[in-house]
Amino acid sequence: MLKIPNHQVAGHKAIDGILGPLIDDSGNFYKPLQNDDRGSNEVSFYESFNSEPRVPKSILKYFPIFHGTKIVNASDGSGLHPHLVLEDVASCYPNPSVMDVKIGSRTWYPQASEEYIKKCLDKDRVTSSITLGFRVSGLKLVGSVANEDDLSWQPDRKFLQNLSAEDVKLLLSKFVSSNMPSEDAAACPDRAFVEKVFGGSNGVLEQLLELKKWFEVQTIFHFYSCSVLMLYDKESLLNGKSSGGAVVKLVDFAHVVDAEGAIDHNFLGGLCSLIKFISDIIASPDDENCISNNNGTKYEH
Ligand SMILES: O=P(O)(O)O[C@@H]1[C@@H](OP(=O)(O)O)[C@H](OP(=O)(O)O)[C@H](O)[C@H](OP(=O)(O)O)[C@H]1OP(=O)(O)O
Numbered sequence: 001m002l003k004i005p006n007h008q009v010a011g012h013k014a015i016d017g018i019l020g021p022l023i024d025d026s027g028n029f030y031k032p033l034q035n036d037d038r039g040s041n042e043v044s045f046y047e048s049f050n051s052e053p054r055v056p057k058s059i060l061k062y063f064p065i066f067h068g069t070k071i072v073n074a075s076d077g078s079g080l081h082p083h084l085v086l087e088d089v090a091s092c093y094p095n096p097s098v099m100d101v102k103i104g105s106r107t108w109y110p111q112a113s114e115e116y117i118k119k120c121l122d123k124d125r126v127t128s129s130i131t132l133g134f135r136v137s138g139l140k141l142v143g144s145v146a147n148e149d150d151l152s153w154q155p156d157r158k159f160l161q162n163l164s165a166e167d168v169k170l171l172l173s174k175f176v177s178s179n180m181p182s183e184d185a186a187a188c189p190d191r192a193f194v195e196k197v198f199g200g201s202n203g204v205l206e207q208l209l210e211l212k213k214w215f216e217v218q219t220i221f222h223f224y225s226c227s228v229l230m231l232y233d234k235e236s237l238l239n240g241k242s243s244g245g246a247v248v249k250l251v252d253f254a255h256v257v258d259a260e261g262a263i264d265h266n267f268l269g270g271l272c273s274l275i276k277f278i279s280d281i282i283a284s285p286d287d288e289n290c291i292s293n294n295n296g297t298k299y300e301h
């Protein structure tokens, strides 16, 4: 029995009869192939990625496992439709906090139509993509008590569109905090999970640094409009379960193109920028938890 995922934070969602991803109880994520080139491009990417001998084994873990395609009933009620069958990277978490960060200051690929480039450029300009090299595309923050809906916060696209560098820093700090899963700008994030999630030898920062090393040398693919997904489970971490630890996965390969022997400096630049934000949060002392809001007011504990 396929169902709508609870933990999807961005992209096309299978709500209100729209075509979107579905999951099963066996840990699979069914992403519908879009009817234009995007669906077939993403299938081609997974096929070539998985058969590409130049991709180091250590890098494979940053990509969802690909189980091929399958025709299943679409979420919009339109009947049978081909879907990518991917590993559901959220399936091992009871109640994950999730952040989708679209990497790159430029989300359009060189071969795209003028109309598409304009649409992407407009979004890159109004969001933090051009200024920061990435934008937060989706977010779900969960409170410390599992399964209590009122303790989770999933901001809408509008809220995420206009974030400054300070706002992004605040959001990343909230992502690793046990308090205030809300858009309240006056809230001081306690960063209770900063070491467990961002820091440490298995944390987000180490994972991003490993990815960065690969992006410094790989000249196989250019990953336009692709996202870094960060997930972890607060309750499991609080209970000392190692299974709640943070993972980094790359998702959305509808616009991956051949690198033609060149470094993907667009992705690499965005990744370095995200790494800098996360390193700064790990390094900043606790008394810098309270960050200025949009008016420059500094909130205290
Ligand atoms: O038009 P929208 O607003 O739904 O745009 C989608 C984007 O949502 P956004 O507004 O940037 O959060 C969406 O971005 P996210 O995955 O949500 O970050 C995709 O870029 C999507 O395009 P594609 O399927 O990757 O080709 C975009 O979808 P298309 O409309 O290009 O199919």
Ligand SMILES: Nc1ncnc2c1ncn2[C@@H]1O[C@H](COP(=O)(O)OP(=O)(O)O)[C@@H](O)[C@H]1O
Pocket: 007, 008, 009, 010, 011, 012, 021, 029, 031, 064, 086, 087, 088, 089, 090, 098, 100, 138, 227, 229, 251, 252, 253, 254
């Ligand atoms: N393999 C996966 N497992 C679990 N969740 C996923 C997976 N792939 C994508 N998602 C969820 O779906 C969202 C949108 O995915 P994406 O591939 O970007 O779709 P779209 O092409 O519609 O933008 C992500 O932000 C994430 O929350």
